[in-house]
Amino acid sequence: MTTFRQLGEREVIRRLARLVPDRADVRVGIGDDVAVVGHAGAYDLLLTSDAVIENTHFLPDAPPESIGHKAIGRVLSDFAAMGGEPLWALVDLVAPAETPVEWAESVYRGAARLAARFHLAIVGGDTTGGPVRELHVFGVGRLPAGEAVLRSGARPGDVLYVTGALGGSLAGRHLDFEPRVAEGAWLREGRWATAMMDISDGLLVDLERMLERSRAGAELQSQRVPVAPDALAAKDGRSPLEHALGDGEDYELLFAVPAARVADFEAAWKARFKLPCSSVGTITAEPGRLVLRDRTGRVLTPGRAGYEHFA
């Protein structure tokens, strides 16, 4: 017998993914930000689910509106990572019978406010008794058939970018982040991004996933990684860079742009968005080889690599 803790989340999913039945209309199954399925017509559908669980994703005294915001925001961020348009969601609520209904109403108000801003309808849901409070959000989105921006498209020479700034999100941003839906759709429409994902488990861990799917490597420049003020303010003995590389729950976009289009891309981005976008490194040829260098060219070894659910 092997436990979830021993095997780790990624390997658990890999073992379970082997067992599931497929259909001919499934374009992208388990292993990307969302599943992509073909349906009659000009659009592919995007299917995703995210859980927000008490003591894992929020503390018992977190503001309930923020919990709803986070649950919907995670699903919106998944759609952003493919360049998709949000359509419909179901929200399942698990809670002990002693939970105040007013708490649940506040959660739903936070969920509804963010969903409405992105034209995501909440069309169903369920409530069930359980030992802790949980939200499970299932989302359906769409994009033009065949145009999903996957994790698998990065090619050697592509320049890696991240939106916003990273690290220290536990100080509050993990509860009130802004999903990058408009940015993701714009990146897809302009065909700027060869590969894209959102940063949920930390830049290093998530980049490793992109490299695995793209069968490529990458070199990151540590001084280019955009460090959030929350990471600079952290006083726990870990450096701001370590926070930026490993904390996760940033919900920023990580994507690759072909080198030949970098100048056009940067000009077009600045003309369209106020949000900063930073080039942090390049894609290299050797599969799985991820190197981090400081400004002198010295190779750094990060102290802790992202967030692991069962570690």
Next chain:
Amino acid sequence: MTTFRQLGEREVIRRLARLVPDRADVRVGIGDDVAVVGHAGAYDLLLTSDAVIENTHFLPDAPPESIGHKAIGRVLSDFAAMGGEPLWALVDLVAPAETPVEWAESVYRGAARLAARFHLAIVGGDTTGGPVRELHVFGVGRLPAGEAVLRSGARPGDVLYVTGALGGSLAGRHLDFEPRVAEGAWLREGRWATAMMDISDGLLVDLERMLERSRAGAELQSQRVPVAPDALAAKDGRSPLEHALGDGEDYELLFAVPAARVADFEAAWKARFKLPCSSVGTITAEPGRLVLRDRTGRVLTPGRAGYEHFA
């Protein structure tokens, strides 16, 4: 402050449903077996989600294959209740870090076996740490646009039918039931059913929901209610009829057929299915009035009305 227990599941959902954002393409939102949304093309999509939670929906020592079977079966039963065709599902697993991966693999094997039989692809999923083991399944199905069989279509004079037999499912059937997907699709295709739903919380509670949506009443004949052998064998002081009316987790179909088509319907059903189908009563005009009579015409008052999640 009011707790979930004080308000009850139905009223909690009613209060939360008021808060959620809508879209023009939502045909049926919160309140039926599944949500129905319009999409470009000849089909409507069906969206549903169901949770299966340790100590609520299964005991810790339940066979893991059965837990997977139940989780997928509940979603398939939702599609059956609309007359829909299953397409894709996501499966989210919550589990403590000490959970054996072999347990999860057995759960997935049970889920995969049932899903494959109904051509339901499992296209994604997630694993998250939490205090008890849970499965959350999100399903997408379809049917020809505008043809979903809702709870709201029952009319006075219609005859009420249930498939199979009811009661005592906790003895085992709740873990290995057969979702009535073929039966539901056949009822829709032949336009036999004016209203339909699956029986998850007990015949009386679920029929009340149909009556509420149809703004109608009903009269049930107690001697016609098909009582399952498990209900006859129960030795807990409650009568077999009480079990059949109130236990729930039957996952049989409850539907209404216009009186003028009853003879044709019964002949067509018998020619097509071996599964029994029993007429149990009729729809009446007075909204919300549900009457249960014995064979002498005397009105019975059931002792306990179905299953309530937070009671």
